[in-house]
Amino acid sequence: MNPIRLSVKFAAIEAPEPLDAAIPLFHRFMQQGLVEGLLIDVADYQHVPQGPGILLVGHDIDYGVDETGFVAIRKRQDGVSAADQFRDVLRMALGALQAMEADAEFRASFDPGQLRVAVMDRLHAPNTDEGAAVVESELAPVFAELFGTDAKITRTDRDDARAPVTLEIAVAGIDAEAVLAKLPPGSVPRIPYAAPQSDWDITAEELKELRDSGSDLLLIDVREQSEFDTVNLGGQLVPLGTLDLEIPELAKDAHLVVHCKAGGRGAEAVKQLRKAGFENAWNLRGGILAWIDRIDSSLPRY
């Protein structure tokens, strides 16, 4: 059975307080490419009582946080079986949980051992005994494989035949890492700051390697003076607006790495430099924030 939509929801141990905190979190997910999926926008539904809370809407997956838990909804998987969709969405959801844990500002926790799986497809999986049996027969082996045979599975949709077929799974002492290891790798590598910003990006790790190796590179900081004063990497300050004045001063064959706060201005700067004939100019993907998050967390984030 190939349903059009399948979701996994982890119960909240400690819901974010206020729920608002999920808005910047989801924006960071997008800005830094921290979770899988083609993500489109953040929708704030806090005004709806018992509503979906805050949603991170994507093309192929939605993520959501409300008072009761964290949900991932897989969609647009034409011709993919329920079992494979479940494996897929579980990996994405667990990945997002890890990204939340790693986030410095977001405070909430969810229990990967308390999950609810819903199949939203009234054509292929109607909420009838027959429909539910098909769902159970397809998903039960996957549950056993991933969670062991002790997992408790309960069908919780019986009070309303119009609701999607829903199974609740309780796994005592779940080891999320171990579960992740059993799942197929994602199509999108789950690396922070993975989204390209220009055609000439280098990562924070690559920059560190270059610097450690004593390579002769010129680091150019294209932010403003006040930002530079807040925190810097010892680069030469050339605000983006004055880059054109600086260009004639630079040697065409110099090895240049530009950075800004988060990579946007850096991408712009490297475009200008490349256009002006600098063939060894690069942009630090994710800017100084990526450096702080991944290389040197002692520096202040701003």
Place this chain on the structure above:
Amino acid sequence: MSAITWKDRLAGQMDPDWEAEIDQFEAQVELRKQGKLEDKVFAETRLRRGVYGQRYDNGERFDGFATRQLPFADVPTKGPETLWDAPGMTRIKVPYGGVSPQQLEVLSDLAEEYSDEILHVTTRQDYQLHFVHIEDTPDLMRRLAAVGITTREACGNSVRNVTACPLSGVCKTESFDVSPYARALMEFLLGHPDVQDFGRKFKPAFSGCEQEACGLVQLHDAGFIARVKDGKRGFKVVVGGGLGAVPHQAHVLSEFTAVEDFLVEIQAVARVFARLGEKKNRNRARIKFLIAELGIEEFKRLVVEEIKTVPPDPRHTEFLEDLPVTGGAAPRPPQRLDGGAKPPGFDVWHETNVSSQRQEGYAVVTINLPLGDLTSRQGRALADIAREYVGDNIRTSVEQNMLLRFVSEADLPALYSALDVVGLAIPGAGTIVDVTSCPGTDTCKLGIAASRGLAAELRTRLATKSASLDDAVKNMRIKISGCFNSCGQHHIADIGFYGNSRGIDGRRVPHFQVILGGQSRENAAQYGMAMGSVPSKAAPEVVDALTEGYVQGREKGETFQEWIGRLGKRNVRGIIQPFMKVPAYDAQPGFYTDWSDAREFTIGDLGIGECAGEIVSLFGIEVMKAESQVFDAQCSLEEGDYEAAEDHAYRSMLSAARALVRMEYIDVTEDPSEIVTQWKTRFFDTERFFDRFAKGKFGQYLLDWHAKPVPSGDRANAARRVEEAQLFIEASHGCEARLAAEQAALEVPAGA
């Protein structure tokens, strides 16, 4: 066990015409995918079926730091600048907002399977689903068709949803129930050959009486107000109203048209509009422009002539013998609410959300839907509740709420408890807490500021102090639009807002223009006026200052509108003034982001926001002059000096145009002709003044006036011109913002 496709499963359950049309649409989707159908043709087809684009569907989005490409599959496209894979919005038109429990269940299913589990009620009694994929739309339509709902002609240049007061049939002041006539009109016009050739959309509305707000007929292309003359039913018919960027009040086409003549008459109106209405320039294609051009007397004459040429059609009167059923029987007998236990919270809710109806022993219950949103689960629960208590009598309202009619009064406590379980017993319906808003930047491509974000913020703030609010304040209405297009109907609120933006020190700051003194009673007979723009984050304080000022300053029995009128624009402006200033970025960076958003603000997602350094804005200084002139224009308008108002308005446009010209040619003189010539060659002819959606619309205002700058001295003209000037100034701000962004990108020595 189940059919493989919805097409097979629902075969025979749909109206055969609708079924064939959906199959055809599905085939067109397939053709488009194979590249065998043109972009524009497909876009038209899909719009006609209510399948809209949505924000970011061009595949670009500003993420707070940089503009990112959203890697949607971009071959083929759904229309110019609309990527194939990008999810969109589906609008489902429900005549006069009436649905049955079964239909509500299907809508809930669809929201869950194809959208984000949210059913959204619009200000035109439609339902909208967001983030829907184009390939899912044929099945979505089939499932609706199987329960008698069509999305046909929900968009595009066609007859849009027919709206009617949600109280029709139960209202105490109505002449008669208009819903069967609304239904008859809808059935008659749907797919009618005479309505296929419009240059622009056409929105009809019905109202049961003249004095109340519910039908808002004054702001529709065609409005029908129920009247009984010599014991015969008919309508007062008005045409050419509309909000849009420049609001128009409707003109009277006929004081009384008998019900047997009203379909012929509207058919004649449609034929005249199709024949003479503007086709090329979308911005002047609504019927209001045709009427403004011809004059209402000439238009009337043409309609009378046209009626003679309309071929006889039995359908013009057939419906009268067997009026369409629009409600269904009440499942419970009428019974008074006498004594009995009341659940906690009941009284507060009862005061604002329940009104008695004409039929003794029955009441109308309003379900306050925050921002018009309802979840799938709530939709199903509501269907159950409706089945038990009211049957088919569910309606939506222009205030984005739902109404249950024919509730036996004795059932109210039980009904309240049932609603409360699913979070649908929110009190405050129709009060100041019940803020309405268009989608704004959440999903609309044209949105400038977060109207829903502001609405949610205001709801929360007002709800917490609701108990302590003065009654007169409670009765006020707030309506918010994300841009000047006024889908949130900000012109007819006590306090209205529409989104815009201002450049401060090289950054953009989301703002809302404050519109005061509008009126929704008497079918929206009075539009509000712009008072000045305040930063988005200051808007709640503005609401506080205005409501407090009103409570303290009003005279006995004075309404908010009357108070505003008595105070005069200058004094009112004095109240708003302190909130207009934007604090420096370092002091309060929050002002530089919008409500419910963590990203630094940008407009139109054009990639502005990360600006290159500080720009001391010559434009900013110059345009202030324009703003103060347009304010003077409003004052003159208010004082009844229409010629002066027109003159000030004209001058303010000149100042704004000059501000733009000065950025490039500092020595431009004050001579109107030189300003216009310079502005035209530099900004208009080069299309630099054009934005992606309105194109040259606002620029044309200046050119039209400058060609003939003779004040008319007429109130309506003056009011329109002041509005136009305001929009021209907005457009100048927008133009400056785009240029600043281009400038930042251009600071590369070309080819060096």
